[in-house]
Amino acid sequence: MDWTHYRFRSLWRLPAPPAAVYAALERPEDYPRWWPQVREVTRLDDTTGVITVRSLLPYAMTFTAREVRHDPGAGVLEVALSGDIEGWARWTVTAAGAGALARYDQVVDVDKPLLRRFAVPGRPVFRANHRLMMRAGRRGLAAYLQAV
Numbered sequence: 001m002d003w004t005h006y007r008f009r010s011l012w013r014l015p016a017p018p019a020a021v022y023a024a025l026e027r028p029e030d031y032p033r034w035w036p037q038v039r040e041v042t043r044l045d046d047t048t049g050v051i052t053v054r055s056l057l058p059y060a061m062t063f064t065a066r067e068v069r070h071d072p073g074a075g076v077l078e079v080a081l082s083g084d085i086e087g088w089a090r091w092t093v094t095a096a097g098a099g100a101l102a103r104y105d106q107v108v109d110v111d112k113p114l115l116r117r118f119a120v121p122g123r124p125v126f127r128a129n130h131r132l133m134m135r136a137g138r139r140g141l142a143a144y145l146q147a148v
Contacts, residue, residue: 003119010104012138016145018100022093034144037133055133084112
């Protein structure tokens with residue numbers, strides 16, 4: 001097993017129309033407004049940006065996200081990731097009852113030396129840290145969508 005390889009999936013049920021959820025998710029430069037763990041997003045051009053995240057644990061991760069799929073009709077946003085993590089992440093937004101379901105899939109290999117050093121003993125803690133970050137993101141996005 002490669003202890004630095006991760007697959008994540010999160011499902012966010014949100015009380016907003018799918019188009020509104022997609023519109024919020026397609027603007028990563030606004031993520032720090034509603035997602036506390038997304039500390040900084042710097043746009044490099046129309047399809048690429050540098051993102052710094054930090055959750056509960058005392059380390060930050062910085063990576064470049066490059067858009068590889070932007071399909072509002074299908075509700076899909078996908079990026080390639082490079083830097084402290086290498087891989088990809090994808091949002092898929094669909095209708096769910098009176099609101100929307102935002103599905104987040106991520107497959108990455110960790111390149112940050114600190115995380116690689118503690119890969120085996122830290123894996124459960126790193127996964128829990130990611131869950132906390134995603135839970136805060138869902139709450140933040142729900143509040144943000146209600147406010148706008």
